[in-house]
Each structure stands twice: as structure tokens, then as C-alpha cells.
Amino acid sequence: MTSVDVEMVKCACPDCVCVISVxxxxxxxxxxxxxxxxxxxxxxxxxxxxxxxTCHG
Structure with missing residues (x-):
């Protein structure tokens, strides 16, 4: 099994397009x-x- 370290994730806000570091x-x-x-x-x-x-909730 290979392990993967995730460093960047998409913001959990549904309308947001931002990708941020964990x-x-x-x-x-x-x-x-x-x-x-x-x-x-x-x-x-x-x-x-x-x-x-352009997210605003």
C-alpha cells in the first residue's frame, strides 16, 4: 500500500474555487x-x- 500526503485542498465552501495548503x-x-x-x-x-x-455563500 502506498501512502499519500495531501498538501493542498479545495476550500469546503461549495461556491469557492480557492485551493489552500492544509x-x-x-x-x-x-x-x-x-x-x-x-x-x-x-x-x-x-x-x-x-x-x-466570486463566492458569497
């Missing part, structure tokens, strides 16, 4: 997010403000 991710409920806005479910419909991403 070490830099904000984790909530076992899911990795790129920022607090995504992790909080965009309560104020603010985007993550990362270039090229």
Missing part, C-alpha cells in the same frame, strides 16, 4: 476553508476576497 486552512467541523468568511457560511454575504473567486 497547514494554512481554517478548519471547522473537520472541513478545510480558505478564510473565516467561508468557514462561517458567509453570514453577511461577503466574499473571500481572493483573486478570481
Amino acid at each position: 497547514g494554512q486552512a481554517i478548519t471547522r467541523d473537520g472541513k478545510a476553508f480558505c478564510c473565516d468568511e467561508c468557514a462561517d457560511g458567509h453570514p453577511d454575504h461577503q466574499g473571500c476576497d481572493h483573486a478570481g473567486c
Whole structure:
């Protein structure tokens, strides 16, 4: 069996296109997010403000 170390993951926010390193991710409920806005479910419909991403929850 081969082991694989995953270093980059897609933000768990369904609308977000960001890919983040596991070490830099904000984790909530076992899911990795790129920022607090995504992790909080965009309560104020603010985007993550990362270039090229249009998520707003």
C-alpha cells in the first residue's frame, strides 16, 4: 500500500474555487476553508476576497 500526503485542498465552501495548503486552512467541523468568511457560511454575504473567486455563500 502506498501512502499519500495531501498538501493542498479545495476550500469546503461549495461556491469557492480557492485551493489552500492544509497547514494554512481554517478548519471547522473537520472541513478545510480558505478564510473565516467561508468557514462561517458567509453570514453577511461577503466574499473571500481572493483573486478570481466570486463566492458569497
